[in-house]
Amino acid sequence: MKELWSQRCRGLIPYTPGEQPKGRKLIKLNTNENPYPPSPQALRAIKEAAGEGLRLYPDPECTELREGIALALDVKPEQIFVGNGSDEVLSLAFQAFFDPDKPIRFADITYSFYPVFADFYGLSYREIPLDEHFSLPLAPFLEPGGGVVLANPNAPTGRELDLCDIRSIVAANENSVVVVDEAYVDFGSRSAVELVSLFPNLLVVRTFSKGRSLAGLRVGYAVGDKDLIAGLNAVKNSFNSYPVDRLAQAGALGAIRDQDYFRATATKIISTRACTSGHLRSMGFTVCDSAANFLFVTHETVPAKVLLEGLRQRGILVRWWDKPRISNYLRITVGTDEDMQTLCQALREIIAEQA
C-alpha cells in the first residue's frame, strides 16, 4: 500500500493530536483549549476582513501583526516571525537550526511532537530524563551541543522552569540554538522574551491558541534575534510563502491589542486551576504544581486508565498517554468553574465505585 511513498515517508510515526469529537456534546478537557471565547475585538476584526479583500493573497510577512506583537512584547518587529500555529513555527525551527550530525536535547517527558519533528528531519537527539518530581536536571543542558528544546511551562506536567536556569542553559549553548516553547506561558509564568535581546541563540515560540482562545485560527510566532528570524523566513519561503491567511492575521492582531480581555480570562483560569487542584488533592490525587492551563494528576488507588474510561462514559474527555513513567497520569485541561465542578463530581463517583 506504500509502494509509491518516499523512503522517508514509509518510516514515519506521526504525531497524534488529541481527539476532536464531532456531534455529541462533551466536556472537552483533552486538548488544552481555552474555555472562554476569543476577544470580541478579534472576532470583529475577522468579520471586517471577511470581504472582497480575500481575493488577494495575504501579506506574506504579516507586517501589521508583527508590529502589534512587537508592541505588546516590547521588542522590534524584525525580531518576530509568524506562522501557522506554533507547531508550524517549531517545525520550521527544527529545519532552520538543527543538523543531523549534532544531537539536540529535550526532556524525556515533554511535548511529544519534538521527537516526531526530529525523526522526520533525520535529526539525532538525546532525551534527558526528568527527575521523579518531573523537574528538569540542569547539568545535561549546560554542556554545549547541537541545540536544545525546552517547553516552559512543560507539557504535559505543567511544571515551570526557573528563568535563571533558562538563562544558564542559553548562555552555555552560545554556538547552537535554544528553543523555548512557551505555548502555555500565558497562565502565570515568566517569559524568556526578556532574554531575547541579550542572547542571539535564543528563540522563544508562542501561540494564540491557548491564552488568546484562538486554537481554531492557527497563529503562532517566534521571538528572537533578527538572524534567527531570517533563518525561519528562508525555510518558510522554501516550503509555503503564505501560511497565515488574511483572517488569521486580522484576528490575531485584534486579540493582541485586547490585553484587558486577555488578562481577565487568564486570571479566571489561574483561579479555577488553584481551586480544582485543591479539590483533586482532597480526593487523593497527587497534582503537579502547574503554571499552565492544565493539571497533571495521578490517583493514590484508582488507575488512570479507569478514571479515563469512567470520565469518557460520563461525557468528559481528558488526555492519557500509554507511555513509560506517565501511564498512570491524566492531563486535565482547566475549563470553566462549572466544567471543573462536573469533573470533580464525576471523579468522586468513579473513585467511590472502585472503593
Place this chain on the structure above:
Amino acid sequence: MKELWSQRCRGLIPYTPGEQPKGRKLIKLNTNENPYPPSPQALRAIKEAAGEGLRLYPDPECTELREGIALALDVKPEQIFVGNGSDEVLSLAFQAFFDPDKPIRFADITYSFYPVFADFYGLSYREIPLDEHFSLPLAPFLEPGGGVVLANPNAPTGRELDLCDIRSIVAANENSVVVVDEAYVDFGSRSAVELVSLFPNLLVVRTFSKGRSLAGLRVGYAVGDKDLIAGLNAVKNSFNSYPVDRLAQAGALGAIRDQDYFRATATKIISTRACTSGHLRSMGFTVCDSAANFLFVTHETVPAKVLLEGLRQRGILVRWWDKPRISNYLRITVGTDEDMQTLCQALREIIAEQA
C-alpha cells in the same frame, strides 16, 4: 550572520512570490488573483464561523470540506487531502512521494517553486526544455523515472496540455507519482481528476486561490488514490497537524457549494482573456494561447523590461522574470474589463514613446 543556521538552511534560494504592494492604489496584474470577490456564500460561512467556536482546534481532517469537494468533483472524500494553499500541498507531496536518488522531471519553464522544493528536500531533478512554442515534449516524460510534476495549464505560459498526453505520461510512470498541478484549471481547461480513479499513481493538486477568488484564505487540495492521500497525511502529521483553520474550512466549503457563482466569474474572465488577447495582438504582441487567468506575451519591438517599467510608472503591476528564454516576456493577469482597458491604453502609450 548565518552561524546558527543549519547546513541545509545556509544554501537555500527561496521562492520569491510576486509583490504584494501596501498602501498606494495599483492595478495588480502580477500574482494571478481573481478580479472578482469571493462567493457571497463563502463570506457568509466565514462570518458565521467567526464566533466562540474559534477557541477550539479545527477538524484536522477537514471532514466536511472534503465531503463538499468530493461531491463537486464526483470522487470519494477519502480521495481528497486539504492543505494550507496548493503550495503546502505540493510541498508535502514532494516529501511524501519523491526520493533523493531518483531524479524527478518537470519543464524548464514552469512554476518556479518546483526546483525550490526539490532543492530544499535534497531531491535531484531534470528540467525538460519546452520547445520554441513553449509546448511540452512528450518523449522525456514517457520513460519511467523518479516522478513527474506537470502544471496544467502551465505557468507562466498559460499553455494547456492535452488530457490524452497526461494519460500517456501517467500510464508510462506506473511505479512513481505524477503530480498534475491544476492551480489554473478553472478557466476552461479539462481536468485530470477524471483519471484519478483509473491510476493509483496520479495526484491532482488544486486551489481555491484562483477560480474561487480566495487567495487570501489559503486552501488547496489534492485528489488521488486513498494510498497517496494517506502518504500526504503521514507527512502533514509529522509537520503540523492543523494547517487549515476553522474559517478557511468554512469559507472554502461555502465557495465549493456555490457552483453558479464560480461558473459566472470564470466565464467573465475567459471572455476578458479572449478580448484582451485580440487587442494585444493588434499592438504587435505575440500572445501564447492561454487556458489560464493570465497572458504570457512578448512584443515585436519593445523589450519586456521597458514595458514592465512603463506600466509600473502608470500604477500597473505585471510579472517579469530575469531568466533564460523568457526574459523578454511579461505575464499579465486577466483582471476586469476595465483593468484590461487601462492596461491596453498604457501599453499603447509606452509603445508609442518607443517608436
